[in-house]
Amino acid sequence: MANGTLLYAQSGGVTAVINATASAVIQTARARKVKVLAARNGILGALREDLIDTSKESLAAIRALAHTPGGAFGSCRVKLKSLEADRAKYERLLDVLRAHDVRWFLYNGGNDSADTALKVSRLAQEFGYPLTCIGVPKTIDNDLAVTDCCPGFGSAAKYTAVSVREAALDVAAMADTSTKVFVYEAMGRHAGWLAAAAGLAAQHEGDAPHLILFPERAYDEAAFLAQVDKVVKRVGYCVVVASEGIRTADGTFVADAGGGKDAFGHTQLGGVASHLAGRVKDVLGYKVHWTLPDYLQRSARHIASKTDVEQAMAVGVAAVEYALKGMNSMMPVIVRTSDAPYRWKIAPASLDKIANHEKTMPANFLRKDGYGITAAARRYLEPLIRGENPPPYGRDGLPRYIALKNVAMRKKLAPM
Template structure:
């Protein structure tokens, strides 16, 4: 095996299990006596030459890392442009990698991160630098193509389904004299996977959630109001789950937070639940409550899915294996091999077929009336939230999470 260092970086929004992947990467590399540097705040760590020395993690800390939410090394929303438009940045990355003898680069993120890893691989090949780039899947949106599911989604889906079921019981208890409509906002810019997961909270026409709003279907107020009224009159209350990315028939986001665009060019969303709640109150006169779980959906490690935790660990181990075998420009993906019982395996897939591509909800997963999930969606989703992967708890009644203060390696270059 060639000598060298492995560089690992986290990208974009973090998940409840992304550190399980990080711990698996470090553990697998240590087993092969390969040192691992991590980027402080993702790819920015490489650009700024702020590289974390993971060798400082003890065995106990590494174990604790695997059940800690958030991004232990820091993440960032930072998108490199094309090689032509941003070549100096790519050259800087290679300069830092050369200085620290980085021969393997693992980028743990979503679609945009896969694109960045692919571009760095192309420049390294062009420059004659022996660098193996491997993407590692992560996203609560579950929108990466090729893979059956994305590590991070199962836990966010479990949190969503559990939260909606519990909140619905609360609403039902108070509906006679108080709240008639409850609106829950789920993450999902272009794909309604998390909103769909809420459908696992109940079965049957009278069970919450009664209405689910997907980005894949245009949102129209009049039919929506009519359905809300019908449910309230029949059941006594109505629980609505709305994806943050629902759009009007002309393509406008229903809830544009007005915060401009992020580094990936995405419109900042947020507030669809409050918007719908106000509109329902004005149009129908019901008392309405709403919630925006936002980061809670992706940080709820206390309610992580065991399936998700195992898959997050497996892709980290596979990424190291692929990298050290010299498998350039690939990503470990989950392949479902059985439903009953649920079985899966990890396989490599080309980054070129994943980068900048989004997988939306299949039409057959959305109920014909557009307001719920089908049996096919339920069969797909249920295995992903099964099992509990609880963190250890302390005597104070709180989870014991890792807050390691790891040192940076000494810089060998000047500032960018």
């Protein structure tokens, strides 16, 4: 058995496939005779010395994680500040790692998580503690820098495209005497990747979605309402997909929920679909329906993309391999090597090139009128939603998801 233990933690909003990454991490480490601990509720568990002994789980349970959504060990939205501002917390974290002989730390999250992993790595170096820190990519927003795409996005994109296509068939059937406009709200604060994925639902001229609103383009209400009216008169109905992060020209979020900021300093958003629906009804007089899928977009494991599941597991395997090789402050990222046929590989990238960076939609992915996607966007997006990887179903007709025992390690330190 290798000397030391490996600590794995999940961060931020979970995805339909983050547990697939966890499954791959634990199975790969077990094959190398490395004990894996998991922090309960992300970085908070590490700070509280609330650690889970994954060796208490059967191999069958660990394998079942690969088809189970959510975060098996719990996650959290907590961002540590700079080493100077939050030094006591970082030193506490180092004390916990020492107490449990943690030599490898894998943090599964997005931009902010990559930043935390990088800071922990630097602090360990400062104190001369032998620790290898690896960031593991995860986010449905697909806004992580360097990597071609991000595990979690492909499945959320598939859910979005399928949901929009199915809802559009419903609207089309009722448009003559009922709903004329349907508004679908997609996640995406600063980047419109999920909204763009809805564009895959349209295969022919006139297909829904007819209008897509991206954070990368300023929202102009008068122009938008004119487009809605134009589409209804031409097609008979209009399906709109709006990213939650759309802003007006002055930078104000259309869907600012007035709830202040979250732990990452992000404005709380919510309700862009209801707002747009209200404006369409009040100004144009059309009957409108709207939907806010919210967590459904990131939890829909039953409709996961096979590509996404495979990539989620591949980064988990690579993360352990990088860690055991001592490749400190790195992240396994996805590199696209071919569009047709679609091919990809995993490669290492430095955390300092990823931490606190953000990848938005390229200009050539957005249609010139700003309301749809281009052929280039379609070439990029389509392979990411390909293939099916459904969970096993029980006789009750529901997916058979796993709930781990999550046995806690005995604490060795005084509470924080």
